[in-house]
Amino acid sequence: MKNTPFTQKHIALGAKMAEFAGHNMPISYTGINDEHAAVRNNAGVFDVSHMGEFILKGENALDLIQRVTSNDASKLTPGKAQYSCLPNEQGGIVDDLIVYCIEENKVYMLVVNAGNIQKDWDWISKFNTKNAEMHNISDKTCLLAIQGPNATKILQPLVDTDIMNLKYYTFTKGKFAGVDNVIVSATGYTGAGGVEIYFEDKDGAADKIWDAIFAAGAASGIKPLGLGARDTLRLEMGYCLYGNDIDDTTTPLEGGLGWITKFTKDFTAKDILEKQKAEGVKRKLVGFEMIDRGIPRHDYLIKDAVGSTIGKVTSGTQAPSLGKAVGLGYVATEHASPDSEIFIDIRNTLVKAKVVKAPFV
Numbered sequence: 001m002k003n004t005p006f007t008q009k010h011i012a013l014g015a016k017m018a019e020f021a022g023h024n025m026p027i028s029y030t031g032i033n034d035e036h037a038a039v040r041n042n043a044g045v046f047d048v049s050h051m052g053e054f055i056l057k058g059e060n061a062l063d064l065i066q067r068v069t070s071n072d073a074s075k076l077t078p079g080k081a082q083y084s085c086l087p088n089e090q091g092g093i094v095d096d097l098i099v100y101c102i103e104e105n106k107v108y109m110l111v112v113n114a115g116n117i118q119k120d121w122d123w124i125s126k127f128n129t130k131n132a133e134m135h136n137i138s139d140k141t142c143l144l145a146i147q148g149p150n151a152t153k154i155l156q157p158l159v160d161t162d163i164m165n166l167k168y169y170t171f172t173k174g175k176f177a178g179v180d181n182v183i184v185s186a187t188g189y190t191g192a193g194g195v196e197i198y199f200e201d202k203d204g205a206a207d208k209i210w211d212a213i214f215a216a217g218a219a220s221g222i223k224p225l226g227l228g229a230r231d232t233l234r235l236e237m238g239y240c241l242y243g244n245d246i247d248d249t250t251t252p253l254e255g256g257l258g259w260i261t262k263f264t265k266d267f268t269a270k271d272i273l274e275k276q277k278a279e280g281v282k283r284k285l286v287g288f289e290m291i292d293r294g295i296p297r298h299d300y301l302i303k304d305a306v307g308s309t310i311g312k313v314t315s316g317t318q319a320p321s322l323g324k325a326v327g328l329g330y331v332a333t334e335h336a337s338p339d340s341e342i343f344i345d346i347r348n349t350l351v352k353a354k355v356v357k358a359p360f361v
Contacts, residue, residue, distance in 0.1 A: 004049035005142055005206035013224055020227055021114035023050040028226035035229035036320040039192045040361075043148035044225040045213060052117035053141045053198065054110045054124070055102075057133035062105050064132045068124050069099065070252055070273075072262040073108070076101035081169045081187060084260050085252055086123060091272040092248040093255070095120050096240065098187060100171060109183075109198075111143075113242045127268075142201050146213060146222075147233075151194035154217040159184060163195060177212035179205045189230065191237035191359060236319050238287050238328065238358020244298055245285060245314040245328050253277055254330065255285045283311065284336040287358035289326045294344060294351035296327035301345040310335050313344060319360060326360045327353075 001024040010017060015026035026047065028035060038044040056064060065073045071084035080101050086094035095116040100109040112120045117138050128134060146155060152163050161172040163184050171185035176197060183198040199205055214222060231241070240246045246255045253261065253276050263274055290296065296316030301309050316327030327344075335342060338357050343350035 002050070004047055005201045006047045006049065006144075006210060009210060010047065010224070015224070015226060021050055023114065025050060026224070026226040028228045029224055032226070032228040032232060033320045035223060035225045036232050038221075038223045039148045039190050039194075039225065039229065039233055040321055041149070042221055042223075043146060043151040043154055043194065043217060044223040044229075045210075046145040046147065046225045046227070046230055047143075048145050048196070048230075049142045050114040051143050052112040052114060052120065052136070052138040053143075054112065054121065055133075055135040055137055056108045056110065056124075057106060057135070058131075059105070060130040060132040061108055063130060064124065064128055065099060065108055065110070066265055067267055068127050069097070070257075070262065070267055071099070071260040072265055073099050073101070074265070076104070076108075078102065078104055079170050079172065081171055081185060082260075083169070085246075085257060086120065087252065087267065087269045087273065088123075088248055089269055090248075091251040091269040091276065093242070093246045093250060093252060094123050094248065096242055096246060096257075100183070100185070102173075115243065137200075140200050140202075142199050142206050142209075143196060144209070144213070145188050145190075145194065145196045145230075147188045147190045147192050147194035147225075149193050150220055150222075154220055154222055155184075155195065155213065158212055158216055166195065177209050179209055182209070189237075189239055190233040191239070191361070192233065232317050232320055235315050235317050235326065235328070236321055236359065236361045238360060240285070240328075241315060250285070250330070251276060251281070254281045254283055280333065282333055283330045284333050285314070285328055285330050286336050286355045287326065287328055287360060288342060288353045288355050289322075289324055289360065290344070291352040291354055294346045294349075295325045296329070296344045296346070296353070302329050302331055303343045303345055303350055304335065305341065305343065307343075307350060310342065316344075321361050326356075328358070331355070
């Protein structure tokens, strides 16, 4: 297993550790519900340094990004970021990612999922026929997600730029806790506000930044967090997890990602996805909440009232903020309307649920 620069800190703080995407990662510290509540109500820190980062540079960088991603990166100006995906040649999703514009038409950073770093690198490289400059900086880049309604207030004294008024999906670059060239980005996968910070771990930067964050947040009760709470937080928002809710077999239109699929430009599988949009999808990713008692789990079958299979659960949990179980899953389109009654097959028992619009909170 790979370690992040913070692995020893997690172990020293008593985190429950486990393998995730080839890395030794903290799953929880004080318990998922407690950590989940810390983010919804205050602030906490996730180590997500296992994620992948690529730099694309040069006069052909934007052209390459436009050809391999579904969203329109030409709209980005310096300091702006964009959620997007990499369609495969059948219209499925190679990965979802964030595109950061560092220097317009010249320098971009792509942030990809930890388990897909090599896969994404190979995929993008395949289309790099005009020789855009590509650098995989994943191994030397640290990423901390400081999430929650009080996160920016806690961090502002450490930063030499204004982060209190950062708009969603914008970022700033400057000095953080005395460390130069830190990107502070108003992004994150919790829906609770906060920022993500990217920096290179050199000259003890990782220790310096971690210690400064917890010193600044000590009075406010900032907490270290594990990936378990990250999963329940993203699920309450209805955010997709790659490998669960979207993958190489699901298209952006089926996965509710039509809003990041822009047909005003050429990109991989554009014709397939345009045809799918015109004809309509046969299945849709929906949010649902349990009416009867039971917790939906990945791969449980979704059925109709007479017991016919109409889909499959992709993610599910007992939502800590709601006190009830919720999930995401693909169902046949005729069952996808809000308030549609569906049943989750839990150990051969049909447990009633209903389709609802995400986010759940």
